[in-house]
Amino acid sequence: MRNGWLRSGMRLLGTVPRTAGDALKGKYAAWKASNRLRHPLREQPWSTSSAAAALEEAGRMLAMSGRTMREPAAEPLLCREDQDLLEQIHNETAKHNRSNLTRTAAYLECYNSHPELHWALLAHLVSRNGGYNMTDLKGGLMADLVTGKEREWTYRLLERCNALIFQDAYPQLRLYAHSRRLGRSCFHLLPFFHVSVFMSPFWERFWTLRDSPLLTVALIINEQHYIEGRVMCNPYFRKHVTRSTSFRTHQWLQLNHIVFPLGQDSGLAGLVIEQFADLDERIALGKSLYAMLFGYEQVLTQSLSFARKVPHRGSRSDYWPGLFTADSEKALHSPHESTTLHSREWLPSGSKLYSPTLEQVWSDTPYDPIPRYDWFAGFLNPSYLSSPRRPYLFEMTHEHRFGIQKIAAGHDAEALLFQ
Known part of the structure; x- marks a missing residue:
């Protein structure tokens, strides 16, 4: 047994210099691919003056209301058509807010119907990543590195963020779709969905000008503020997730990747978020991802093609079937994943990493009532409402595989210690 332990340890240590070399090669390959x-x-x-005017209007609306949350007029004052529209959108939102899978599909449907809604495609691709992160918690590598309670707590944080953003944003997207259908602005109904006063001027300007970048940035700002107080600052999630050792280690190793597949086994575009719990960084990341997606023609064309061809299941085998499988019986189950990954670029059938589908490992999760308040207090960080800048280094294929290699090394070390 001791000899076996030593052989395993030497094999794992032998991957260290190769891992460092792979990291350097990966950076160079990413630069060329980018x-x-x-x-x-x-x-x-981008119109700086339009952005400033919309923000000023939001401040005036807030001052006029004198409330922390707008209180809409009583429903009987609405015409019958508006009352029916409210009920329809409420029902649609509840129907599609069942799981990460249904939300992700609903975002893509919105974009396919109205491609000027850039945020809907961005939300679709980011929501896919939410699903991958959820299934990672019970996948072949991460499952051994976190406790059962940590898996449950982290899943709840991811699910809560995903569900709350959809609860707030989807009614806004549907109001726009119905405005197009009816030929009139329906954004006077935003307060009935408890949407922040911040968003009203941006939607009204979009209705007139179709300024997609400005609306997208406004939605990024709004949605990240929406979950900041309701999730990220929640004492429960701070105690059990964002301040936990495993969560901080994940960030320290730079393993929080947001990837946009450019096809199946065809490369990845994306970025790393180092501090998920930081509001400023989440907003900056959202803007950079948007600028990457809609600022580079190849990224948009290939990401959209993938999104339309490959239904979202939550398994990383959706975009990397050369490395992952959703079939546990065909997956690699050994303490040597790290060395196996080093030995070849793709893995043969029967030796792939296990990445389950969402429905295999998590059930639909009802969530607690949503706190009703308006995050917008009249002040906004000036850097938020600025033109998105395209990232320079964004091809992620090698870095993402290197991240998987780090997790595999941790998995192998865990297996080595307890074998």
Whole structure:
């Protein structure tokens, strides 16, 4: 047994120099691949004056209301058509807010119907990542590195964020769709969905000007503030998730990747978020992801093609079938995942990493009532409402695989210690 332990330890240590070399090669490969993907550029018009005017209008509306949450007029004052519309959107939102899978599909449907709603496609791709992170908790590598309670707490945080953003944003997207259908603005109904006063001027300007970048940035700002107080600052999640050792280690190792597949086994675009609990960083990341997605023609075309061709299941095998499988019986189950990954680029059938689908490992989760208050207090960090900038280094294929390699090394070390 001791000889077996030593052989396993030497095998694991032997991956260290190769891992360091792979990291350097990966950076160079990412630079070359990013350079290929940067052209052609897509225009992203930005009006600083329009952004400032919308923010000023939001401040005036807040001052006029004198409330922390707008109180809409009584429903009988609405026409019958508006009352029916409210009921329809409430029902649609409840129907599609069942799980990460249904939310992700609903976002793509919104974008396919109205491609000027750039945020809907961005939300679809980011929501796919939410599903991957949820299934990772019970996948072949991460499951051994976190306790059962940690898995449950982290899942609840991811699910809560995903559900709350949908609860707030989807009615806004549907109001726009119905406005297009009816030929008139329906954004006077935003208060009935408890949408922040911050969003009203941006939707009204979008209705007139179709300024997609400005609306997208406003939605990024709004949704991240929406979950900040309701989830990220919640004492329960702070105690059990964002301040936990495993969560901080994950951030320290830079394993929080947001990836946009460019096809199946065809490369990844994306970025790393180092401090998920930091509001400023989440907003900056959202803007950079948007600028990457809609600022580079190849990224948009290939990501959209993937999204339309491959239904979201939550398994990483959806985009990397060369490395992952959703079939546990065909997955690699050994303490040597790290060395196996080093030995070849793709893995043969029967030796792939286990990445289950969402429905295999998590059930639909009812969530607690949503606190009703308006996050907007009239002040906004000036850097938030600025033109999104395209990231320069964003091809993530090698870095993402390197991240998987780090997790595999941790998995192997865990197995080595307790074998």
